[in-house]
Amino acid sequence: MTTTSNSAPFPSDLEIASAATLRPMDDVATDLGIDLDYCEPYGFDVAKIDLAALPAHRPQPGEPPAQRGKYVVVTAVTPTPLGEGKTTTCVGLAQGLRRLGSNAVVTLRQPSMGPTFGIKGGAAGGGYSQVVPMEKFNLHLTGDFHAVTAAHNLLAAMIDNHLHFGNELGLDPRNITWRRVLDVNDRALRNTVIGLGARLDGVVRETGFDITAASEVMVLLTLATDLADLRERLGRIVVGFTEDHRAVTAEDLGAAGAMAVILKDAIKPNLLQTLEGGPALVHCGPFGNIATGTSSVIADRIALDHADVVVTEAGFGADMGAERFFNVKCRLGRLKPDAAVIVVTVRALKAHSGRFEIKAGRPLPDDLLAESPDDVRAGISNLRAHIGIVRSFGVTPLIAINAFPQDHASEHAVITDLADELGLRCAVTTHVAEGGAGAEDLARAVQEAIEEESTFEPTYHLDQTLTEKIEAIATKVYGADGIDISAPAAKALVQYERLGYGAFPVVIAKTHLSISSDPSKLGAPTGWRLPVREVRAAAGAGYVYAICGDMRTMPGLSRHPNAERIDIAPGGTVSGLS
Template sequence: MNAKMPSDLDIASAATLRPLVEVAADLGVTEAHLEPWGRDVAKIDLGVLDEPTQAHRARYVVVTAITPTPLGEGKTTTSVGLAQALGGTGHRAVVCLRQPSMGPTFGIKGGAAGGGYSQVVPMERLNLHLTGDFHAVTAAHNLLAAMIDNHLHQGNKLGIDVRNITWRRVLDVNDRALRTVIVGIGAREDGLVRQTGFDITAASEVMVLLTLATSLEDLRLRLGRIVVAYTVEGKSVTADDLGAAGAMAVILRDALKPNLLQTLEGGPAVIHCGPFGNIATGTSSVIADLVGVRGSDYVITEAGFGADMGAERFFDVKCRVSGLVPDAAVLVATVRALKAHSGHWTIKPGRPLPDGLLDENPREVEAGLSNLRKHIEIIQRFGIRPVVAVNAFPTDHASEHDVVRALCDELGVRCAVTTHVADGGAGARALAQAVVEAADEPSAFRFLYPLDLPLTDKIERIATEIYGADGIDVSPAAAKALKEYERLGFGELPVVIAKTHLSLSSDPSRKGAPTGWRLPVREVRAAVGAGYVYAICGDMRTMPGLPKSPNAERIDIREDGSTTGLS
């Protein structure tokens, strides 16, 4: 993005938006199924899924990326730009994205509405509250936490082991001081004193559960299955056991409905849910995609972080639930990230890029190609055709793009350089054409593992075949938990690996495509309501902290009520 380009907020504020009823019509959604939230945002009633669908099958495309730098490589902007390009060439296209968490918005990452001339608008509404879905998740999650402590206070009839309560509280703000807290301090009537903590709302199992629910009935069943603690005899205690799931479903009833917004070029954008991609599934909702496929030619959706993280979970978890078969995968890369994967550069969040990183240096790009090659192999492992999208910056050099094209030619993979941030949909026309060609070829989609494979074997298969590890090292505590989960009947659930997103390995300092390493499985937990078991590998934080100079310091409000400083 060049220095003369307006800020994302200025671009979004200057946009002329189409009437949302017209945008909905492009998605095959009638006004009868719209629930307006102001002038430019609406909820989509789930009754639309019962309406007759189009005769032909929509193409289903996931956007993923190489291993990102701390700055991110532009999956959201690419998703929006691609949808705009498809719309501009006569295709009905919808982009289905996660809602941004306000923690990163006010922290270091900023919002997640896209960027430049490939944004979802209204950008300010999207990044701040939107229709309150995150608040509903927070309230439902914390209601369950409150009912656990109330049950303990009222005599603990279920015999909960106070040392084995797994359910914490959540808040949609980065606040490291809340990672570990003591509750119940005070008088006897203030509750039982015990240690617990807070996670960020995007890390809540309720958020993931909402993402994967296919109906209100399914939502209620999933909420009831949430395991919050264990008794001294080792029996699991659920939200239904505590009588909390019904009230949680009531709180989440409206949050289950996806949100309709639009791109800067007036195409439909369905925004729904927002689980993190390094500790959860990292995808938007199943319901959003189901709405998209019933009324579009192309559904463009996004999976968090690299193909080793979000894309693997998209394929192995989300697609199992939705029943949708992906037709192609867009793999976003930038030359600056490929240079970082040479191992010669260090990029730190909130810091300026290192001197010399942006200089023309094709050899540095070539030195980082092992990471791109590995992510291409990951996508192909699932039988999906990758399309490499080089998200171009004004500081790039044609010779550096040529290095990426050469690798793609060698591997027989389509590649397109895209300038959608500066040029909107017009800048992604070549990418759109490549996606159309890839999606029109027959698909050979397959899952990585069968569900009846033992949990430990599922973890090892992901580690070896996706990450490139030599194997896994399971701690005694994790091995005990895995054995117990098999006993409790959780063995046929899929698995999710919680690890760093900054490396294919579990060590964020290892760039490229590391070899000669083993994945350390430190801890294993069960997200039974969401429907998976997750292994924690390395030091993972479920409540981020604020940086030295958070974005919140630069955000303010003018006398006319407009916002400044939001990015």
């Protein structure tokens, strides 16, 4: 149990989800307009959607996007370690829109089990704005993550098998970039040595493990437009280089076809429902720091062809999730965004004042909960910066104040005053406590915003060089004065241009705790330059990513992880999920 400010008991997320009466999946699919012939039941309360539900015409490069529904992305200010409630806002907004008569659907990423058993907990939403069944949503759902893990590790096994049988392709064992993955937080596997033992046990070399969400297979599954496109992308995966710098691919190793077979069901989106019985499409779960951090193009295309409004989420703040959503997902998926909801909390703006410290797993400081509009005002530059980021793409921004019981009206007023100053729609939303009813004001604001014409324009053109694209994001989105490229990164950029990757979009892997590359810089930092330490190619996914900080692609468990509290009763009831 949690408590509200007046000490009244408030049920836990799991208690709320467990008490829900779920609608038959046929009814949920019918509401969305999905032909039941395209629904493949997975138990009683989840279904897979066959790719036959995709719209018949798919826009090609040069064609304008063609979509029936309106497309709304939910992003946020720079988050605290606790998160600011983008997923709950997505679900609450979709519920609110349906209460107003709109055929709305929410599309979300699938949670990784690593964070579920670690510090962060699940990602099904919260309170009365959740996707259910919560247990399945958070605990491997239909096995898509396991399929990604298997496909990824099959390729890894075939690399080492190729080395063992003579290395006909001439792979440089010191320049193999393909690691292994596992959907568990396990810091001991970050760096490993394999092939130890007898000669028949393989070639000895250094490698390591990433979490499955960080796999390139996961993100290319997210960006694939159909099964044929998935097969082609898998073949383009670069696993390493020869001593004369030639790229070696999954196609070269003969692995791509088998990988595609493993993923033939994982490419189909999963249909679930919100607590209020509305449709929710859940698909893929790419790592937000180094990848797109969004749900799949396929899920969103199906949703846009059947719903009036599609509400989707982009990971972290607008500098990361929304930037990649606009520059990578919308561009590669031929999708047109109509509005962007920026989620903000009082606690986040107080944190950006620099006067408080928030740590995951610890209670909020008492001083932060005290009424203080000045502390909110001191951190509001961060919200102003994220509004500017969304506007730079020609997309209409709205502000959603995710209200907590400890908030004060005077603190909300600081945010609404900024909205008035900038001519933006703004709504206080209480969807966690009240479900869709608490998000109706936000839903009305969204209905107004999506009627305005979007003038969507990416940050850069694809015919610019990779260096120019990185610099454009750093200066136009982050507000940096420029970029500083290390010698190894500069060499890699030249190599990737030579290999034909110059027309790819770019992703910048950096901290999510600051608009800058330094997590200690709060608010809206100025007077800094983006250090580009390393550059890698995700050739299968179709982008190049610049590493601008210390990125952990295999998280570790805390001293007392959530796994210690999760259990199951003899009758099958799960407890301890958060």
